[in-house]
Amino acid sequence: MGGFLEYLALNWDHVVELAIGHAIVVAISLAIDVVIGVSLGVLVFRRERVAGVALAITSTFLTIPSFALFGIFIPIFGLGYPPTVVALVMYGLLPILRNTVAGVRSVDPAVAESAQGMGMSATQRLLRIELPLAWPVIIAGVRVSTMLLMGIAAIAAIVGGPGLGEDIFSGLARVGSVTALDLVLGGILGIVALALIFDAFFNVLGKLTTSRGIRD
Amino acid sequence: MIRLENLSKVFPGQDEPAVDDLSMDIYEGEIVVLVGPSGCGKTTTMKMINRLIEPSSGRIFLQGEDVTRVNSDNLRRRIGYVIQQIGLFPHMTIADNIATVPKMLGWDKERTSGRIDELLETVGIDRSYRDRYPKELSGGQRQRIGVARAMAADPPVLLMDEPFGAIDPITRDRLQDEFLRLQREIKKTIVFVTHDIDEAVKMGDRIAILKQQSKIAQYDTPENILTDPADDFVRNFIGTGASIKRLSLSRISEIETTDWPVARLSDSHDEVREKMRSSGRDHVLVLDEQEKPGRWVGKDEVKYDTPLEESGRPAVAVVEATASLYKTLDTMITSYKGSAIVVDEEGRYKGVVDFDTVLEATSAMHSSEREETAQDLQTEGGGR
Numbered sequence: 319m320g321g322f323l324e325y326l327a328l329n330w331d332h333v334v335e336l337a338i339g340h341a342i343v344v345a346i347s348l349a350i351d352v353v354i355g356v357s358l359g360v361l362v363f364r365r366e367r368v369a370g371v372a373l374a375i376t377s378t379f380l381t382i383p384s385f386a387l388f389g390i391f392i393p394i395f396g397l398g399y400p401p402t403v404v405a406l407v408m409y410g411l412l413p414i415l416r417n418t419v420a421g422v423r424s425v426d427p428a429v430a431e432s433a434q435g436m437g438m439s440a441t442q443r444l445l446r447i448e449l450p451l452a453w454p455v456i457i458a459g460v461r462v463s464t465m466l467l468m469g470i471a472a473i474a475a476i477v478g479g480p481g482l483g484e485d486i487f488s489g490l491a492r493v494g495s496v497t498a499l500d501l502v503l504g505g506i507l508g509i510v511a512l513a514l515i516f517d518a519f520f521n522v523l524g525k526l527t528t529s530r531g532i533r534d
Numbered sequence: 535m536i537r538l539e540n541l542s543k544v545f546p547g548q549d550e551p552a553v554d555d556l557s558m559d560i561y562e563g564e565i566v567v568l569v570g571p572s573g574c575g576k577t578t579t580m581k582m583i584n585r586l587i588e589p590s591s592g593r594i595f596l597q598g599e600d601v602t603r604v605n606s607d608n609l610r611r612r613i614g615y616v617i618q619q620i621g622l623f624p625h626m627t628i629a630d631n632i633a634t635v636p637k638m639l640g641w642d643k644e645r646t647s648g649r650i651d652e653l654l655e656t657v658g659i660d661r662s663y664r665d666r667y668p669k670e671l672s673g674g675q676r677q678r679i680g681v682a683r684a685m686a687a688d689p690p691v692l693l694m695d696e697p698f699g700a701i702d703p704i705t706r707d708r709l710q711d712e713f714l715r716l717q718r719e720i721k722k723t724i725v726f727v728t729h730d731i732d733e734a735v736k737m738g739d740r741i742a743i744l745k746q747q748s749k750i751a752q753y754d755t756p757e758n759i760l761t762d763p764a765d766d767f768v769r770n771f772i773g774t775g776a777s778i779k780r781l782s783l784s785r786i787s788e789i790e791t792t793d794w795p796v797a798r799l800s801d802s803h804d805e806v807r808e809k810m811r812s813s814g815r816d817h818v819l820v821l822d823e824q825e826k827p828g829r830w831v832g833k834d835e836v837k838y839d840t841p842l843e844e845s846g847r848p849a850v851a852v853v854e855a856t857a858s859l860y861k862t863l864d865t866m867i868t869s870y871k872g873s874a875i876v877v878d879e880e881g882r883y884k885g886v887v888d889f890d891t892v893l894e895a896t897s898a899m900h901s902s903e904r905e906e907t908a909q910d911l912q913t914e915g916g917g918r
Contacts, residue, residue, distance in 0.1 A: 426621065428620070429623060431586070432615065433623070435586055435693075436610060437608065439607050442638070451624070451625055531626065531667030
């Protein structure tokens with residue numbers, strides 16, 4: 319273990335640089351996922367069948383092996399950020415979409431009815447009542463997506479994507495050599511650390527942006 | 535104020551209409567209760583007034599204006615709406631909940647804030663509750679906020695769908711009383727839906743008893759419905775005890791009290807005996823210095839060795855003049871001589887009522903209403 323710490327000390331800047339790349343690509347993909355997932359959820363939640371189709375499609379995305387998906391995207395999107403972000407967006411959609419639909423549907427019908435009875439338009443109801451009430455559930459979905467994307471983003475290294483996957487793959491390529499284990503271990507621990515930081519961030523964000531009236 | 539004209543509703547996929555060709559007028563400032571068995575279409579009828587349910591045919595008039603086709607969101611901002619589950623917005627403070635409609639109508643902050651304070655006072659909730667959330671309130675308090683929210687922009691009309699339905703009986707009774715008191719000040723036009731005939735009798739200026747498909751079985755004052763049900767459906771719906779329910783609508787102040795000999799604590803025993811003799815009663819009521827009923831003293835209880843304040847029995851069966859005959863009767867049954875003492879708000883003696891008085895009053899009530907109905911029928915018949 320002493321060897322690993324020594325490795326970290328020597329390669330700290332390099333690991334941090336990869337970690338930053340990893341965090342950025344995950345953050346970008348998550349942001350796009352929130353926009354698409356929440357809007358899609360809002361559009362479909364009232365229509366049982368359409369919602370079913372949307373959820374089925376996004377579930378299917380998750381079943382595609384990531385290694386293969388990244389590979390297919392090379393001829394379409396080339397290397398680097400574009401294929402990475404597209405693939406990550408696809409993988410992170412389901413939890414956010416599903417939680418948006420579930421969250422908005424879980425709004426007490428009496429609350430929705432009284433809002434309508436007071437003359438709120440459909441848009442006002444959505445923005446002032448339904449989304450704020452569904453927000454804690456949506457944030458929970460974002461947290462699940464974060465965990466998912468952190469791991470999958472490592473695979474992006476095969477399409478030249480940014481992130482800690484680079485060290486993991488180069489470590490795996492030279493198994494048996496002295497630094498192989500250190501490289502892989504550095505990548506994994508970096509990803510775990512990033513995941514914890516992101517999760518803590520969303521936890522705090524969720525608390526700050528949820529009304530005191532619906533916090534436990 | 536509100537006129538429903540040939541209103542019908544057929545829900546998609548159903549053969550039978552939920553509401554079939556309903557016409558009714560609701561006058562300004564009155565509480566009209568729609569009451570009927572579950573599934574009779576009373577809630578559907580109410581929700582067609584603010585068009586939460588769009589009518590299949592027929593027309594709705596509000597303050598003389600045909601609102602059947604106007605923008606429904608704008609219409610709803612002119613009509614207060616209270617439902618059984620109240621539906622306060624849990625993520626908003628009490629103040630924000632109340633401010634919902636004023637904000638949509640574009641009121642400025644100062645006016646809205648002033649209105650919130652005013653409403654909280656009206657419904658008897660302390661201003662310190664402004665920044666609290668619904669979950670911090672009791673059921674009764676939430677119900678009051680629900681009413682305040684519905685009245686926020688001072689709409690002329692309130693729709694209330696079993697507003698006291700989910701509240702325990704004691705609180706419900708208090709809230710009903712409070713609401714009736716409030717209504718005497720605000721004089722809104724109110725459409726009130728309930729399945730409980732007792733609540734209908736208590737709250738309604740007029741009651742519409744609805745059969746299936748919102749067909750009106752009888753639309754009249756509670757007094758007339760209880761004394762003169764239109765048909766067997768109404769009779770069954772009122773259930774047993776119509777006469778007793780009728781008593782809850784009359785106050786003692788409306789009937790003659792019996793003359794009863796009274797004495798003062800300062801009177802001598804001889805004077806007391808003389809009063810009994812001249813009135814032909816075997817009891818006198820002794821009043822204290824403030825004219826409050828003190829004791830019942832009987833013929834055999836006036837003895838020289840006992841002062842008046844210790845003779846006889848304490849006078850306990852006391853009711854205020856504003857009490858209903860129902861309450862008075864209840865008091866009488868548990869009293870010593872089968873009579874109740876009537877006092878004013880300050881507790882000063884006003885008179886005595888006994889069973890015979892109440893019986894006379896009720897039979898008079900029945901016969902006078904029967905006569906009125908007979909006259910109505912005659913005039914109607916003569917007009918044709």
